[in-house]
Amino acid sequence: MPKSYADLLKEARSQIKEVSPPEADLIRERGATTFVDVREASEWEQGHLPGAVHISKSYIEQQIEGALPDRDAPVVTYCAGGVRSLFAAQTLQEMGYTNVSSMSGGFQQWKSQGLPWTVPTILSSEQKQRYSRHLLIPEVGTEGQTTLLGSKALLIGAGGLGSPAALYLAAAGVGTIGVVDFDVVDLSNLQRQVIHATDRVGEKKTESARRTINALNPDVNVVLHEEMLTDENVGRLIDGYDVILDGTDTFETRYTLNDAAVAVGIPVVHASVFRFEGQLTVFDPPSGPCYRCLYPTPPPPELAPGCSVAGVLGVVPGIMGLLQTNEAIKILLRIGDSLAGRLLLFDALDASFTELRLRRDPACPVCSEQAVAARVAGHPLPVPSSTYEGEFVLGARA
Amino acid sequence: MSTVRIPPVLRSAAGGVKSVEIGGATVGEVLEGLTAAHPALRTQLFSDEGALNRFVNVYVNDQDVRYLQEGSTPVEERDTIIILPAMAGG
């Protein structure tokens, strides 16, 4: 016996619980319930319930499990008038979702009752194509991509670590990329600093980085800081950035950056390399330690030669710079577990990773509670010199 | 015996090897054994007063000995001791 539309609708109504827009709003305010907007993308772009997830009805079977793996979690579907959402809810029920309701009257009723709604940031059709592989991932999606486009990442150094980081941050659509570097491209850089090019030897690294970034992705606003990071300018240089990737070559710069970033609460993704090996972590106290907790004082220069003295296998900063970028993107999207409190050691010859636990030093002059209080009171605690000053005796670290 | 991993920057002072097997019941004993076998390491790891230099971190497996019992931290057979100096290269 073929069923008419009226039969199907009646059947759906008998199987699915309906909630009115005011009831739905109360449920929404309590949290814990996922609102699924099943309208077409063009309707969603005109406005939707705050916090709702968009899966148009034609994709509901394919996409709901990715968006909502827990079949017992409460779901409210809605559309424009309350019919498509009823059928979508029926599909969810058939798929084993146990707590599904549909909002009667749909988004039209919701709006006419003066309930809150928002207009999503819309990606242009070119952006949708460019970032389509991100948009397909539920953890990124349009919302995550919009977040990346609105984010600001600062690269300290456009060198071995900064080069791969700049390329992949740009490709990912991180909207603002700041580059701090005062150097010019040298032929010996090109063995690993892949953001530069042979015909740019002698050019400023910042300008060269901008050319490559914008050739890859014109969406990115590249901010050039052609200066050396110092105690005097660090506050101005890092101001307004959401995440910092530390790819510098000296201890002075690393300590200067650490102290300033901790003070304003910007996470620093840290990496360093030596020949075949690399170290990587995230400094984001109070989640995990800061650089001074890990290395209270710098080593004598002969124990920590830079790449220009000791050499480095070009691919090692490539790998470490990309792992930095991975951490930075996770931080910007607020997904996954960051490396805060963990140090990753990479050995290219063994192809091995070793993970060490890092702890906060309760007596740290920069990130401890006491240090924070002193800074707030306007009298920051003194810090050890960031250059080597003879031998240090292990002090009374708690 | 426990395995001591020598960081690249200290390898030339340790005969060029990446790791050595050293016996000892504590971290202090193992590092003592290490510097006895490779005296050139002593000044790089320890101050004149015999304390571990602050720019060197030592881990037993994945834990920093400064937050365990420092030199007295017990070492089991087959533990790995990792010497981790700061590196600045970028």
Ligand SMILES: [Zn+2]
């Ligand atoms: Zn600290």
